[in-house]
Amino acid sequence: MTRQIENAVTRAQEALERTRSASPAEVEQWLEAAAAALEAHAEELVLLAAEETHLPEGRLRGELTRTVFQLRLLGAETASGRHLDATVDHADDAWPMGPRPDLRRVNVPLGVVGVFGASNFPFAFSVMGGDSASALAAGCPVVHKVHEAHERLGMRTADVITKALEAASAPEGLFTAVTGRESGTALVNHPAVAAIGFTGSARVGRLLFDQACARPEPIPFFGELGSTNPAFVTERAWASRREEILRGYAGSVTLGMGQFCTNPGLLFVPALDQEARKVLSAELSEAPRFPMLTDRLAADFGETLDAVAGGEGVETVLTGEPGRSPGPTILTTTAEHVHRKPGLLGEELFGPAGLVVEYGTEDRLGSLAALVGGQLTATIHSETDEDPGPLVRLLEARAGRVLMNGWPTGVTVSHAQQHGGPYPATTAPGTTSVGTAAVRRFLRPVAYQSFPDAQLPPALQEDNPWRIPRRTDGGAS
Amino acid sequence: MTRQIENAVTRAQEALERTRSASPAEVEQWLEAAAAALEAHAEELVLLAAEETHLPEGRLRGELTRTVFQLRLLGAETASGRHLDATVDHADDAWPMGPRPDLRRVNVPLGVVGVFGASNFPFAFSVMGGDSASALAAGCPVVHKVHEAHERLGMRTADVITKALEAASAPEGLFTAVTGRESGTALVNHPAVAAIGFTGSARVGRLLFDQACARPEPIPFFGELGSTNPAFVTERAWASRREEILRGYAGSVTLGMGQFCTNPGLLFVPALDQEARKVLSAELSEAPRFPMLTDRLAADFGETLDAVAGGEGVETVLTGEPGRSPGPTILTTTAEHVHRKPGLLGEELFGPAGLVVEYGTEDRLGSLAALVGGQLTATIHSETDEDPGPLVRLLEARAGRVLMNGWPTGVTVSHAQQHGGPYPATTAPGTTSVGTAAVRRFLRPVAYQSFPDAQLPPALQEDNPWRIPRRTDGGAS
Numbered sequence: 001m002t003r004q005i006e007n008a009v010t011r012a013q014e015a016l017e018r019t020r021s022a023s024p025a026e027v028e029q030w031l032e033a034a035a036a037a038l039e040a041h042a043e044e045l046v047l048l049a050a051e052e053t054h055l056p057e058g059r060l061r062g063e064l065t066r067t068v069f070q071l072r073l074l075g076a077e078t079a080s081g082r083h084l085d086a087t088v089d090h091a092d093d094a095w096p097m098g099p100r101p102d103l104r105r106v107n108v109p110l111g112v113v114g115v116f117g118a119s120n121f122p123f124a125f126s127v128m129g130g131d132s133a134s135a136l137a138a139g140c141p142v143v144h145k146v147h148e149a150h151e152r153l154g155m156r157t158a159d160v161i162t163k164a165l166e167a168a169s170a171p172e173g174l175f176t177a178v179t180g181r182e183s184g185t186a187l188v189n190h191p192a193v194a195a196i197g198f199t200g201s202a203r204v205g206r207l208l209f210d211q212a213c214a215r216p217e218p219i220p221f222f223g224e225l226g227s228t229n230p231a232f233v234t235e236r237a238w239a240s241r242r243e244e245i246l247r248g249y250a251g252s253v254t255l256g257m258g259q260f261c262t263n264p265g266l267l268f269v270p271a272l273d274q275e276a277r278k279v280l281s282a283e284l285s286e287a288p289r290f291p292m293l294t295d296r297l298a299a300d301f302g303e304t305l306d307a308v309a310g311g312e313g314v315e316t317v318l319t320g321e322p323g324r325s326p327g328p329t330i331l332t333t334t335a336e337h338v339h340r341k342p343g344l345l346g347e348e349l350f351g352p353a354g355l356v357v358e359y360g361t362e363d364r365l366g367s368l369a370a371l372v373g374g375q376l377t378a379t380i381h382s383e384t385d386e387d388p389g390p391l392v393r394l395l396e397a398r399a400g401r402v403l404m405n406g407w408p409t410g411v412t413v414s415h416a417q418q419h420g421g422p423y424p425a426t427t428a429p430g431t432t433s434v435g436t437a438a439v440r441r442f443l444r445p446v447a448y449q450s451f452p453d454a455q456l457p458p459a460l461q462e463d464n465p466w467r468i469p470r471r472t473d474g475g476a477s
Numbered sequence: 478m479t480r481q482i483e484n485a486v487t488r489a490q491e492a493l494e495r496t497r498s499a500s501p502a503e504v505e506q507w508l509e510a511a512a513a514a515l516e517a518h519a520e521e522l523v524l525l526a527a528e529e530t531h532l533p534e535g536r537l538r539g540e541l542t543r544t545v546f547q548l549r550l551l552g553a554e555t556a557s558g559r560h561l562d563a564t565v566d567h568a569d570d571a572w573p574m575g576p577r578p579d580l581r582r583v584n585v586p587l588g589v590v591g592v593f594g595a596s597n598f599p600f601a602f603s604v605m606g607g608d609s610a611s612a613l614a615a616g617c618p619v620v621h622k623v624h625e626a627h628e629r630l631g632m633r634t635a636d637v638i639t640k641a642l643e644a645a646s647a648p649e650g651l652f653t654a655v656t657g658r659e660s661g662t663a664l665v666n667h668p669a670v671a672a673i674g675f676t677g678s679a680r681v682g683r684l685l686f687d688q689a690c691a692r693p694e695p696i697p698f699f700g701e702l703g704s705t706n707p708a709f710v711t712e713r714a715w716a717s718r719r720e721e722i723l724r725g726y727a728g729s730v731t732l733g734m735g736q737f738c739t740n741p742g743l744l745f746v747p748a749l750d751q752e753a754r755k756v757l758s759a760e761l762s763e764a765p766r767f768p769m770l771t772d773r774l775a776a777d778f779g780e781t782l783d784a785v786a787g788g789e790g791v792e793t794v795l796t797g798e799p800g801r802s803p804g805p806t807i808l809t810t811t812a813e814h815v816h817r818k819p820g821l822l823g824e825e826l827f828g829p830a831g832l833v834v835e836y837g838t839e840d841r842l843g844s845l846a847a848l849v850g851g852q853l854t855a856t857i858h859s860e861t862d863e864d865p866g867p868l869v870r871l872l873e874a875r876a877g878r879v880l881m882n883g884w885p886t887g888v889t890v891s892h893a894q895q896h897g898g899p900y901p902a903t904t905a906p907g908t909t910s911v912g913t914a915a916v917r918r919f920l921r922p923v924a925y926q927s928f929p930d931a932q933l934p935p936a937l938q939e940d941n942p943w944r945i946p947r948r949t950d951g952g953a954s
Contacts, residue, residue: 069574089893097546097890105893213690217900384929396923403926413574415951416566416582418924423694429921444906446873447895449880474892
């Protein structure tokens with residue numbers, strides 16, 4: 001146990017004693033304080049992020065806007081009290097299974113949450129990103145392990161946030177940032193940590209997930225581990241608007257140097273003829289290039305790419321100059337080969353590269369779709385008068401989000417968003433890490449039986465002092 | 478992989494293809510068919526259960542009523558479509574973080590669910606008990622591992638259910654029962670099984686949980702493992718109505734020969750003087766006695782009891798005749814001793830026995846409550862003009878259900894019920910295995926982005942053909 005973690009978790013536990021009884025309005029104020037602080041320090045933080053991550057300033061500004069918006073949206077959701085899922089069943093002697101006592105349920109914070117920041121979103125999935133924001137919205141204190149790829153930015157952001165929370169009279173210890181790999185392990189193993197939020201590689205994610213499960217008291221691990229985000233183009237869509245599709249694909253697969261969890265790593269088209277290859281090469285040549293997030297990441301990308309490209313049955317259509325700022329690479333293979341080696345569909349190329357599967361005729365799409373594993377997203381390009389129903393059924397069984405005639409990069413923050421999916425996309429398929437529903441991960445229901453009204457938490461008192469939506473006796477809220 | 482499991486899971490997977498597109502009304506019909514079939518065969522099943530489990534007929538009849546009611550309540554909940562959590566965000570170009578595409582989310586079945594029946598509830602937590610019923614309500618086919626303590630009843634119940642589902646035109650393979658320990662292991666490890674529901678011992682539960690986590694593709698494991706259900710009596714409550722409290726306790730701790738997960742195994746009182754011991758002995762002498770569920774369970778209970786009773790600092794107040802139908806046993810210890818050996822508070826005595834902790838003065842209650850681990854329930858007995866707030870705060874942080882002036886045995890099935898809690902009470906603290914919210918465990922959200930209306934699932938189509946509650950653009954449903 002590192003001393004850093006011991007201190008942070010102990011203070012977070014103390015904060016929890018206060019957050020347990022905080023009102024939705026108070027919690028919203030904390031999130032607003034964090035949002036306003038990020039806005040006030042936007043210039044400084046964006047410049048620091050650009051220096052440390054090599055991501056373009058424009059993109060970083062957009063990401064900060066997203067992060068601030070996310071805090072406010074989650075704050076508004078918390079203020080509404082909807083996440084408390086307050087449910088009131090009055091005593092009922094005529095309840096068919098036998099007399100029912102007065103029983104009322106409300107969600108309470110799960111406990112201290114450990115969050116691991118991701119390298120590829122230094123704001124939106126990092127210090128005050130989605131996991132931290134939704135844990136705080138649930139009333140859970142957060143100990144955040146800063147990603148080593150942007151430690152200076154991370155610690156500076158944490159400093160800005162901590163001061164803002166203090167100024168907003170939030171409990172001391174509500175948010176702490178820590179650094180170092182050893183801290184990460186200690187965080188997952190600390191007995192007072194109640195849940196983990198993680199976004200990162202399958203390798204590290206699985207390691208930490210295994211640790212969380214092996215604890216004497218296992219804890220929920222909400223991990224986003226990896227996704228190859230297949231996109232399927234029907235024969236007719238390919239015939240009618242091949243160029244438009246290739247243009248969209250080229251933009252999406254190279255966006256942010258391909259360093260997105262929703263990067264469309266797999267494209268299924270009838271055939272990639274010479275004409276199509278020319279179009280694709282031309283579009284890709286215009287993709288902005290900049291250094292990848294870290295040397296390690298660039299090296300890993302290069303190695304995975306070499307391994308996949310060197311495999312039997314895989315052809316290189318376009319090869320990008322390797323190195324720290326690699327150029328776009330496109331590989332192709334065939335349906336036959338994929339059926340022989342389905343593992344190919346799970347190889348995540350975390351960089352500006354994609355594998356195009358030439359499926360031949362459309363009757364083979366279904367059996368190919370059935371081979372893909374758990375995904376964050378799956379995409380279909382089809383004509384409006386086609387019925388892609390069978391393909392939709394296959395993909396909704398495998399992915400958290402299914403898109404029609406779009407591209408999966410760009411994940412809006414809203415109420416209906418679902419960013420999650422069956423393993424290995426995430427370790428908790430029933431949850432999302434983006435959108436207002438992300439808060440639910442960090443809550444736990446408690447029922448109160450036969451309590452005098454005055455001793456119930458405000459959310460459950462008969463006159464509903466917080467004016468939150470509640471379900472009463474099975475009716476609507 | 479046993480052939481039994483391979484067949485059952487393969488058929489369940491085929492059924493899943495149909496349940497995915499089933500309407501809420503169809504699913505309700507399946508649950509109703511199961512409920513009606515149990516009712517129609519009540520006489521036969523209750524007699525068989527009595528023979529195999531030794532539980533009194535009256536209790537078994539009540540349990541069957543509960544099981545039938547549970548199926549209908551879950552059916553009605555499903556028919557309402559509320560569990561689908563349908564959420565519609567229309568496209569919005571003015572969305573503050575950037576233009577928002579049309580995005581709609583709905584819950585879909587998680588997949589094939591493996592359920593382990595419990596020995597102590599041959600109906601309500603067994604073949605067509607809470608886990609099976611809520612998985613089916615979610616649209617998930619179920620493969621149920623019958624508990625070896627009532628295999629004849631289990632297989633007969635499964636037969637009744639299977640025939641009823643067939644008559645109701647449910648998909649073949651929607652429900653299958655299997656037997657044998659080897660089947661259980663194979664079920665948890667089968668690649669096509671998407672989640673597990675389990676109620677049973679901490680030993681077996683943890684073993685299976687570890688297996689579920691260690692799979693190449695880990696799956697959610699909803700396990701109820703054990704709880705000692707502490708009950709705290711304030712000094713004033715003890716002074717004003719000691720006899721009433723002891724009467725209630727004696728009834729609850731011996732109910733069903735103490736074979737309940739909510740059995741109040743720990744009672745905290747100021748002191749158990751001679752007078753109180755006499756009252757308790759008298760009350761306990763009236764407890765009905767019958768053979769425990771299995772020889773193994775009776776032997777395990779005897780061993781645990783001997784170990785706890787033989788420990789330093791533990792005194793035996795009342796010792797019950799051991800054997801297959803053991804008499805009630807009451808042990809006592811002191812606050813001092815509990816602070817030295819807090820592990821004592823986690824020793825589940827699964828039988829008619831309890832540990833009474835003499836806490837002395839009330840200022841010591843808080844530090845004692847802080848020592849109890851995760852619990853299904855925690856109970857407070859206090860006077861109406863007392864403020865047990867601090868104790869409530871401690872207990873709501875540790876238990877799924879907190880009761881005031883009652884006893885935890887008897888778990889009503891309703892909307893506000895919460896049967897779950899932090900580990901070891903359950904392996905999934907955010908979920909319940911009883912009540913309508915139990916369905917949520919077996920669902921997974923899928924978002925549809927920019928879909929033409931006709932290609933959306935009915936739950937998300939613009940004109941809401943199923944007339945289900947939906948949240949639209951962040952507003953109320």
